Amino acid sequence: MAYTSFNNAGPLPEHTVGQMLSAIKLEVQVIRDILAALGYVQGFNYSHSGGTTKYPTDMLYTRGSEIIKVVNTYITTGLGNYVPSRKKFYYSSDTGSNYYEIRDESNNFIMDITYNSDDTVIATTWGAV
Amino acid sequence: MIYPYLEQVPRPWISNPKIQTINSTRKDLLNLRDFLAFTGYLPGWNMSLFVNTGTELQPDGIRFVKGKEHLFMIITWVSRDPSLNGNGNNYPSKIAYFYREDGTAATEVPLTDKNGKYVVTYTYAADDTCTAATWGTS
Secondary structure, three states: OOOOOOOOOOOOOOOOHHHHHHHHHHHHHHHHHHHHHOOOOOOOEEEEEEEOOOOEEEEEEEEOOEEEEEEEEEEEOOOOOEEEEEEEEEEEOOOOOOOEEOOOOOOOOEEEEEEOOOOOEEEEEEEOO | OOOOOOOOOOOOOOOOOHHHHHHHHHHHHHHHHHHHHOOOOOOOOEEEEEOOOOOOOOOOEEEEEEOOEEEEEEEEEOOOOOOOOOOOOOOEEEEEEEEEOOOOHHHEEEOOOOOOOOEEEEEEOOOOOEEEEEEEOO
């Protein structure tokens, strides 16, 4: 299975109603999955593995056989704060046997977070690797 | 371009042509996408700051860019004076939301709802607790 990205270009007028509804349904799932990764979709229970409770490596949002996983990387800043520097987003429909990147059409599914010398977040940049 | 705000109609239970209903649903979907992009968590939408009169801690705006599309918010601050405390000083007083389809000013539209509201105004108590967030047209 390949994760279906949000597609600005579709559905198109030449599509059948069925194709349009399928395209819209898939896009709704993209939005649902990202909201679930933020903990805002009802029924997705949060747990974590790796790291610590305060600084988890894997953040897991589980509903039945579905899992949304956020994998965190942390850095220690010049001011000594331990902060997230990278987040990767994944989806599983089979209780974690297989994970797929929650990606856009350019395969971006990794968010890098940039801080200034005051530890203020000044940019986030998406990438595929 | 008219911004595709979340609409009340048409809806499937109204006797509109199916295509019209789907188009309406898709506009609503794009509106949700845009506000999700403002959280910073929608894949591919890179965030950076506008800093003109402000600082990186209290910027003039925040932009999210993906390809040619730009989403950005313009922030007005109650004050940017560290010597002032309480009553919302050093917190945002207004945030206005905009979209540029191809990144140029020519395609800029405010992210309005069906009543033309796209600016949220915050009010604060003496201890800096946010007491209200009110959407308006300016």
